[in-house]
Amino acid sequence: MVNDYEDLLEKGMSEVPDEAGESERFELPVADTRKDGSKTVMTNFGEIADVISRDQDRFSKYLQDELGTSARVDGDEMILNGEIRRGNVQAKVKQFAEEYVFCPECESPDTEIVKEKGVEILKCQACGARNPL
Numbered sequence: 001m002v003n004d005y006e007d008l009l010e011k012g013m014s015e016v017p018d019e020a021g022e023s024e025r026f027e028l029p030v031a032d033t034r035k036d037g038s039k040t041v042m043t044n045f046g047e048i049a050d051v052i053s054r055d056q057d058r059f060s061k062y063l064q065d066e067l068g069t070s071a072r073v074d075g076d077e078m079i080l081n082g083e084i085r086r087g088n089v090q091a092k093v094k095q096f097a098e099e100y101v102f103c104p105e106c107e108s109p110d111t112e113i114v115k116e117k118g119v120e121i122l123k124c125q126a127c128g129a130r131n132p133l
Helices: 003-014 045-051 056-067 086-100
Strands: 034-035 039-040 071-074 077-081 111-116 117-124 130-132
Touching: 045 056, 045 077, 056 071, 056 077, 056 086
Parallel strands: none
Antiparallel strands: 034 039, 039 077, 071 077, 111 117, 117 130
């Protein structure tokens, strides 16, 4: 019986991808901002949305709500009304990732947002956890 368990464990471990559970492979980009008159331009907005695999509209609305300003997306840039410090923008990007990207159970970035019965769920592809948003 012990051999059966060890054989099954070995078989299961051989089927797990090497990168599963390695949070070091994911690095949240730093928000690159610059002042443009009375506006703040986040020049790598599109890149960050791609890296975290989230919809630009959701990401943009979240940042606007959290930073207390309005903005518009122009290509890969997000133009925020007002002068906002880079540290504040980066803190909100990190906060978004913690709430909408990283799994609360295993902290994997391999998640997706799915809608089930009208409720948005953060579904982890690494551990299978499902958490309502």
